[in-house]
Amino acid sequence: MSLVILSLAGGVGAVARYTVSGFAQERAGAGFPAGTMLVNLSGAFMLGLLVGAGGATSPWVIGLAGFLGGFTTYSTWMVETLRIGLVRLRPLAFINLLGGLVGGVALAALGRSLTNG
Amino acid sequence: MAPGQTEGTVSSHPHPRSQLSRGPLRSLAAVLGGGVLGSAARAGIGELMSHPADGFPASVLAVNLIGSFLLGYLVSRWERTAPDRRWSVQFWGIGLLGSFTTFSTFSVDLIMLVDAARVGPAVTYLMASLVGGLASALLGLRLGGGAT
Numbered sequence: 001m002s003l004v005i006l007s008l009a010g011g012v013g014a015v016a017r018y019t020v021s022g023f024a025q026e027r028a029g030a031g032f033p034a035g036t037m038l039v040n041l042s043g044a045f046m047l048g049l050l051v052g053a054g055g056a057t058s059p060w061v062i063g064l065a066g067f068l069g070g071f072t073t074y075s076t077w078m079v080e081t082l083r084i085g086l087v088r089l090r091p092l093a094f095i096n097l098l099g100g101l102v103g104g105v106a107l108a109a110l111g112r113s114l115t116n117g
Numbered sequence: 118m119a120p121g122q123t124e125g126t127v128s129s130h131p132h133p134r135s136q137l138s139r140g141p142l143r144s145l146a147a148v149l150g151g152g153v154l155g156s157a158a159r160a161g162i163g164e165l166m167s168h169p170a171d172g173f174p175a176s177v178l179a180v181n182l183i184g185s186f187l188l189g190y191l192v193s194r195w196e197r198t199a200p201d202r203r204w205s206v207q208f209w210g211i212g213l214l215g216s217f218t219t220f221s222t223f224s225v226d227l228i229m230l231v232d233a234a235r236v237g238p239a240v241t242y243l244m245a246s247l248v249g250g251l252a253s254a255l256l257g258l259r260l261g262g263g264a265t
Contacts, residue, residue, distance in 0.1 A: 003160050010156020011149045014216045018148045018207070044224035051225055069159065070152045074181040074218035074246075075188040076211075078254040082189070086251065087265045101247070104224035112228065 005059055006066035013070025032092055033080040036073065037100060043072035044104040048111025144207050151212020159217050171233035174226040177219065178245055184218035186253035193263020 021035030028034035047068045055061065077100055086093035159180050166176035191210055195202065223246060230239035258265050 003157065003164075006160045007153045007157035010159075010216045011151075011153035011212075014152025014155070014212050015145055015149050017215060018145070018211050040220040043221040047221035047225050048228075051229075066156060066160075068221045069219045070156050070216040072220035072222075073215040074220045074223055074250065075184040075214050075254070076218075077220060078181075078185040078250040079188050079192055079258070082251065082254055082258060082265045083192075085265075087255070097247070097251075100220070104220060105227055108221070108224040109228045112225070 002057075002059075002062050005062050006069070009063040009066030010070030013067040013072075016067070017071050017073065031084075033076075033084065033096060036076050036080055037096065037103075040072045040077060040100055041103045041107050043068045045107035045111040047072075048108035048113075049115050050111075051108075052112035052115035054116070144203065147204050147207035148212040151208040151210075151214075152216040155213040155216035155218075158213075159219065171229055171235065173230075173238045174222070174242060177222050177226055178242065178249070181218045181223060181246060182249045182253045184214045185250045186257040188214045188218075189254035189257025189263070190261040191257075193258045193261030196263055197261070 017039045021039045023035075024038045025033070025035030047065070050061065050064055050068070077096075081093050081097045081100075084090060084093045084096060086097065159176075162180055163176045166179065168174060168176070188210060191214070195206060195210075227239060227243060230242060255265060
């Protein structure tokens, strides 16, 4: 049962990622993958909030975790980092890589500390 | 996003008619279907490679590396062979592989390892995810004949 909830919520998360990141990317313009950055950082923050709140693994918690799993994406982050020139040592690629990493970890930790305790 | 915003986004495109004729609902259905399958696959692998809450997240590492390789390969194939097949990009790329891999769990797993004072596994997880993910995506892109 939890597998079904997780999968369906993950699909809804993917649709949310597609719309939110597309919307943000259109406004940011080409050149930097701002849309993926936005969903990944906000998703890491929200999962931090969820984990910090703890509690029982109710269907709601499973659903929210599934949603955030589908809302955020690792593969797109990796491919986009390469496509904007990591191998050619372009600064924007390093900003995308390190900004995603440091921002994701920091926001996940911040989210967890807000709901923990 | 409200329907009005979607329309605004679409009509601001230089070719609003051709965009609309592709069908925004069909795009959402493709992303949804791919997202459900990708999430189910990730959950299935998570069951097979389950670990304690502060243990080494091998299953997340595995899906992120496999997914990065496959997305790199597909992106470069699409670029050369079928740049106009939006449905495949939405189903396989954005939906399935986008949801199969996960950034939020990666971030939270990392702080859980650091919290549990498991510095060795945390560093291993971080380096394997970053170097491995980039190497996997690069391999996929090169095998597919894409530029980096």
